[in-house]
């Protein structure tokens with residue numbers, strides 16, 4: 180389990196607001212091995228979400244190369260990246276991004292509708308029910324996101340990111356809205372996924388306690404990697 | 415993404431705002447409803463016209479003697495009577511597309527029965543085949559006269575319903591004697607009622623008698639007197655063909671002449687001419703070939719040189735039918751155009767709302783893309799939604815339109831006929847409108863950038 184899954188080479192991201200250029204990422208190079216559990220830390224506005232969007236194939240870097248599983252991603256077509264998002268990546272957004280006016284259950288199984296490989300309705304239902312159970316949402320399966328608490332929405336978002344059995348899970352502050360007990364439960368789940376299924380996890384957090392659960396902590400400051408530390412979790 | 419999933423997703427999102435969906439699709443509903451009503455009423459009218467025309471004698475072909483010119487003197491139509499009963503016979507025998515044909519002569523005048531009199535709009539001389547040509551074989555009472563009556567120029571006739579009513583009121587006309595232009599005739603039958611023709615003329619105001627009788631005993635002329643003499647003498651002997659009584663060749667009052675005699679003495683040729691030949695083609699498809707065959711045959715029989723004009727004219731009801739059908743078609747198409755404009759407006763309405771929908775749901779599009787929806791998935795979803803909207807509108811429109819034409823048919827008595835083609839067309843058109851006007855918004859949605867869409871508030 181030492182082969183490189185993610186390899187970033189000199190990634191720049193600059194937003195243009197009218198005439199003003201806003202440089203956010205200023206040359207990030209790093210690599211993440213398959214099966215690693217990495218935490219990304221940094222102060223607010225340091226560019227963590229921006230980096231996560233690029234890693235999650237949602238955004239393209241202004242320059243630099245991004246190899247995922249040996250494949251150069253930034254040159255792929257929109258549909259090619261959509262396929263990778265569907266098949267290989269799970270994404271938990273900082274702001275959940277659940278479909279409004281759609282039940283929790285349907286939110287969870289929604290990505291299966293776009294799965295390239297055939298998923299029967301029965302399989303989809305079974306998968307959804309299993310995830311509901313796993314996240315203690317069985318009672319709330321018919322609730323729309325607006326009728327769920329922040330923590331419940333968080334869990335729905337995580338369940339949704341796992342429905343397609345991703346290879347990598349990107350989680351932008353997955354514990355931000357949870358009380359410490361549920362937070363620990365989520366982290367335990369992540370660790371179990373990481374250990375048992377070999378899912379590579381990259382997690383953004385502000386909480387050093389949370390970050391310590393990871394194997395490696397990457398610190399970002401002003402769009403540059405500031406330092407890398409070993410976490411409490413051992414390989 | 416499976417189409418079933420796309421349909422379910424679309425239905426879910428439409429269900430969230432049923433009132434808006436209904437209003438959006440209203441333009442389509444109105445458009446389709448008017449298309450259906452127009453087409454059903456239009457088709458009903460042209461079918462009604464067809465029925466009236468085929469009532470006048472299905473696949474009828476009428477042959478008139480043509481105005482002809484001899485030595486620079488032009489005679490009006492029918493001025494020179496070039497058609498003979500033999501022409502009629504030859505047509506029946508030699509034209510494969512002709513089902514039957516009957517000679518026609520006309521007379522005009524007063525009919526008297528007892529103290530009542532009446533002037534029927536047509537007094538016709540023909541043979542029993544005429545009723546077959548006109549599809550009029552059913553008699554209300556009595557029988558038609560026979561071919562023998564025609565041969566013998568018997569004074570018998572059949573009368574139409576109107577004549578029967580005017581002269582006999584409630585009496586039974588069969589076997590009664592009426593006087594047509596002062597000639598006594600025995601009524602042998604009453605025709606079944608046929609109603610007005612498309613010109614509004616009462617077709618039952620008619621008397622039909624053997625053409626020989628009408629020609630030689632009723633509509634008097636100098637020539638006829640000779641014929642009448644011939645008739646009586648011929649009737650006495652055994653005859654089996656009208657052409658031997660009324661030949662268009664010289665009557666042999668004298669023994670056959672030698673060629674020298676023929677050269678020396680010109681014989682006066684009697685011409686048993688008739689005013690019209692009424693023929694029927696085997697089917698409406700065969701009308702054209704029947705006309706061709708008749709033309710060829712008559713030209714040959716009349717010894718017309720190549721290039722010489724026809725000495726007869728052929729008309730058929732199909733021409734009139736075509737003109738009338740064309741007119742109704744024109745009107746229907748015009749109305750259809752208006753309905754199409756309303757469909758167009760409806761389509762623009764759909765496009766407008768779909769564009770609003772796309773920008774309202776930008777975030778949803780972003781989320782779907784983030785979990786792996788490809789551009790074509792998004793395109794398909796919005797296109798499906800537009801098509802479902804239009805099809806729903808189309809179905810409601812079909813129901814309203816069909817109901818509307820049924821109500822019109824019921825209240826105003828307009829002819830209508832349910833038209834499966836119209837319904838299929840309406841379906842196709844509403845789906846087409848959905849695709850045509852839903853495509854742009856759907857395409858716009860599919861081209862959104864996922865990260866921009868996610869950021870949209």
Ligand SMILES: Nc1ncnc2c1ncn2[C@@H]1O[C@H](COP(=O)(O)OP(=O)(O)OP(=O)(O)O)[C@@H](O)[C@H]1O
Nearest residue numbers: 194195196201203222223224225226227228229230
């Ligand atoms: N679309 C955009 N246009 C312009 N500037 C942007 C855009 N998105 C992000 N930024 C800027 O980039 C910087 C980094 O934003 P980012 O969301 O990556 O921060 P972050 O590290 O995730 O912070 P937080 O911990 O608060 O989530 C911010 O200063 C932000 O203003």
Ligand SMILES: [Mg+2]
Nearest residue numbers: 227228273351
């Ligand atoms: Mg962030």
